[in-house]
Amino acid sequence: MLRTTERWKAGRAEGWKKGRNASDPTVQPSSLPPPAATGTLGFTITELLIVLTLIGILSVISMPALKGFAATRRLKASAYTLRNLLTFARDMAVTDRTTHLVVLDFDNQRYWLASSETFDPSNPLTSALTAQNSTVVAAAQNNINTNPFTTGTSASQAPLARSSGVLGVPYPMEQAVTLATIITNHNGRTVQVDSGVAYIYFSPTAASEDAFVYLQNARNQVMSVTVEAASGRVRVRQLTAQEIEMLGFEF
Secondary structure, X not given: OHXXXXXXXXXXXXXXXXXXXXXXXXXXXXXXXXXXXXXXXXXXXXXXXXXXXHHHHHHHHHHHHHHHHHHHHHHHHHHHHHHHHHHHHHHHHHHHOOOEEEEEXXXXXXXXEEEOOOOOOOXXXXXXXXXXXXXXXXXXXXXXXXXXXXXXXXXHHHHHHHOOOXXXXXXXXXXXXXXXXXXXXXXXXXXXXXXXXXXXXXXXXXXXXXXXXXEEEXXXXXXXXXXXXXXXXXXXXXXXXXXXXXXXXXX
């Protein structure tokens, strides 16, 4: 009798729910998905190990590419720094009406700006270092001559004072980048230099000499810095493997 009563109550409640849903359209049965089982949202140790393994493999594969990118970046940085100094020498020559030079020291892998007033072609290394010392003296003399308590000014010292932060200061090459060789035209004669000291000059008319400076990195990539004789314009370009082979340089 008790079980019959319970079944009767359950059937009556179910019928009441169905009747209410039918009479009231705002009441709809729930469409939400059943709750997920507990413990199914985490990662297993096997999955984590697989992800870490894939990360390690990708790192090993990409490492040579990253090293190559860094080597190329250093090579280009050296080439553009040299180009900027050559362009500055050209501008200084035109502005100050004095021949300026960029001296290339292949033995010590560096280069710097020099002025014709202190540059000695027979001993360019010593002359360039003397130019750096002369800059300090010229700056001091210029300060004295511009003192309001003194009379007279020396116009010949002004160019050295304006380039005092650059003149004679050596620029070293980037890491793993070599100042390989230069091909230039001195007095109508083609000269190739890969040791010792060479230089590129710019006259007050911006004219220079045809020059090709080659820089190389550890991956045998080569950048060329070229100077046009008539205009003194400086350009930078990376050589292809075919061009390097065609030029016949043994780097």
